[in-house]
Amino acid sequence: MKEVFCTKVLKNxxxxxxxxxMILEYHEEIACRIIPxxxxxxxxxxxxxxxxxxxSICRVLTESINIVYRISGSGTKELSCYLPxxxxxxSSPLGNGFDLSICEKDxxxxxxxxxxxxxxxxxxxxxxxxxxxxxxxxxxxxxxDEPYLYEEFQKAGAAVRxxxxxxxxxxxxxxxxxxxxxxSVQEAEERFLGEIxxxxxxxxxxxxxxxxxxxxxxxxxxxxxxxxxxxFGACVGCVCKIKTSDGAILKKVCKDGPVFPGNEVVxxx
Amino acid sequence: MPDLKVNIAGVKWKNPITVCSGTxxxxxxxxxYDIDRLGAIVTKGVSxxxxxxxxxxxxxxTYGGMLNSVGLQNLGADRFCKEELPYLKQFDCPxxxxxxxxxxxxxxxxxxxxxxxxxxxxxxxISCPNIKEGGLSFGTDPVTAARLIRELRRITNKPMIxxxxxxxxxxxxxxxxxxxxxxxxxxxxxxxxxxxIDVRTKKPVLAMGMGGLSGPAIKPVAxxxxxxxxxxxxxxxxxxxxxxxxxxxxxxxxxxxxxxAVGTAGLVDxxxxxRILEEFEKYMKEQxxxxxxxxxxYRDF
Numbered sequence: 001m002k003e004v005f006c007t008k009v010l011k012n013x014x015x016x017x018x019x020x021x022m023i024l025e026y027h028e029e030i031a032c033r034i035i036p037x038x039x040x041x042x043x044x045x046x047x048x049x050x051x052x053x054x055x056s057i058c059r060v061l062t063e064s065i066n067i068v069y070r071i072s073g074s075g076t077k078e079l080s081c082y083l084p085x086x087x088x089x090x091s092s093p094l095g096n097g098f099d100l101s102i103c104e105k106d107x108x109x110x111x112x113x114x115x116x117x118x119x120x121x122x123x124x125x126x127x128x129x130x131x132x133x134x135x136x137x138x139x140x141x142x143x144x145d146e147p148y149l150y151e152e153f154q155k156a157g158a159a160v161r162x163x164x165x166x167x168x169x170x171x172x173x174x175x176x177x178x179x180x181x182x183x184s185v186q187e188a189e190e191r192f193l194g195e196i197x198x199x200x201x202x203x204x205x206x207x208x209x210x211x212x213x214x215x216x217x218x219x220x221x222x223x224x225x226x227x228x229x230x231x232f233g234a235c236v237g238c239v240c241k242i243k244t245s246d247g248a249i250l251k252k253v254c255k256d257g258p259v260f261p262g263n264e265v266v267x268x269x
Numbered sequence: 270m271p272d273l274k275v276n277i278a279g280v281k282w283k284n285p286i287t288v289c290s291g292t293x294x295x296x297x298x299x300x301x302y303d304i305d306r307l308g309a310i311v312t313k314g315v316s317x318x319x320x321x322x323x324x325x326x327x328x329x330x331t332y333g334g335m336l337n338s339v340g341l342q343n344l345g346a347d348r349f350c351k352e353e354l355p356y357l358k359q360f361d362c363p364x365x366x367x368x369x370x371x372x373x374x375x376x377x378x379x380x381x382x383x384x385x386x387x388x389x390x391x392x393x394x395i396s397c398p399n400i401k402e403g404g405l406s407f408g409t410d411p412v413t414a415a416r417l418i419r420e421l422r423r424i425t426n427k428p429m430i431x432x433x434x435x436x437x438x439x440x441x442x443x444x445x446x447x448x449x450x451x452x453x454x455x456x457x458x459x460x461x462x463x464x465x466i467d468v469r470t471k472k473p474v475l476a477m478g479m480g481g482l483s484g485p486a487i488k489p490v491a492x493x494x495x496x497x498x499x500x501x502x503x504x505x506x507x508x509x510x511x512x513x514x515x516x517x518x519x520x521x522x523x524x525x526x527x528x529x530a531v532g533t534a535g536l537v538d539x540x541x542x543x544r545i546l547e548e549f550e551k552y553m554k555e556q557x558x559x560x561x562x563x564x565x566x567y568r569d570f
Binding site: 001002003004043047048049050051052075091226227228229230232233234235236237238239240250255 | 292300322342484
């Protein structure tokens, strides 16, 4: 069974322009079952803002979870006002996370993490798990201007490359520009993105990355974003197109995803 | 303990609380509560052929409500009967299959297929605002509605509930037309047509532009329409529209509903249908109500 329960905000602070990091008390016995890439629904304490805010889990901590979110509307703005001690309702972990089975083999693959903007946070817990499994991780993180969380990826043990649109820090350009730049100079046997790549970010980035990974023969898993209603599969508000042998079918991002094999997603042009 | 049992169009329900079509999925909602506790379950709209639904975004939040333009995405009647209905029949409550269509012929083919199944009741959706030329046109004109219901009555003996749209001048006309053609019950209200525009992008929030408004914001509209339809027809009414608590359910019962469906509440609080059932039972106890019949004594306003 899944549930929605009341919990306490332990921390809620600004970490970059418009980006907040919240730590929420969370049942230890549920937290230990969280798979990286899963999300939780946060229910606001306002009667006029009905819908839950589905937010990815950035880190699983001791008896708590860390959520990093961007203020993008009235709901996340409301969320940013909750002070430590505030009570809020939260759901069990929802959706399907990243499939790490390939990394459980004796011969560890070289893995990469590609994150764009607010798609970066859900990749942090994943990086910790991968490094913990003995996988070498190359992280490529892209931001508009001000990077955040990247030091956490370094602390987790990943080799981090930064790209910013403004060129303020790291490579000037998008993560895709950086990846294409690197791939052109790297020898084929030491592919920049490795054998498997895990990605989360804006749809154009995932679409371009999907095309790139097909060319380089890199397995890709993408975490998609879509405007959700219920966040647990009942309303069928958030759907994406997934390729099948005879065309495409619609799948629910919240319940069948948000993680899908990169080569199966039909990205809108 | 009050007796919660009701009889809706000849079908026995153990309590009057059910769910609204489109907001419930046994496989998903069932993760959060015991479905057997509900008075009945209602499926998403099923059409003769599979429907893809509308492009995304399909959901937008509004003050005290939400807009949806899902567009009745469904597997079609054949796959529904094979893959979904047997799963739903394992629960200890009647299964109401909601039927959608774009033409009389389409409705008829779906109803024909469903009539040959173990579905306990059919709910005919003539009120979806999200399908072009479909559904809603049957729900806004009493003559067209009557013609459709007459055809459907010919091909099915299943208890047939007609789901009405609030997007009309006089809802009682359609309700009377449905009763006149042999409908076994009325459910109301479906969503109100609405729209939101993002002032930053200067574009509609929903990909389809418009969608159906639901949630607590529409409850007074539902109460008013149930009240008027109750005075217009004798067949049972399943009331719905913004029910968030057991007391909201009681309010719809006092307005004239014989059963109450929980919709948007089940999306914003996944276990809402059973919570509302518990609150509703508590209300009845507090009021000294012995059975659902007791609501009828207070309807002389």
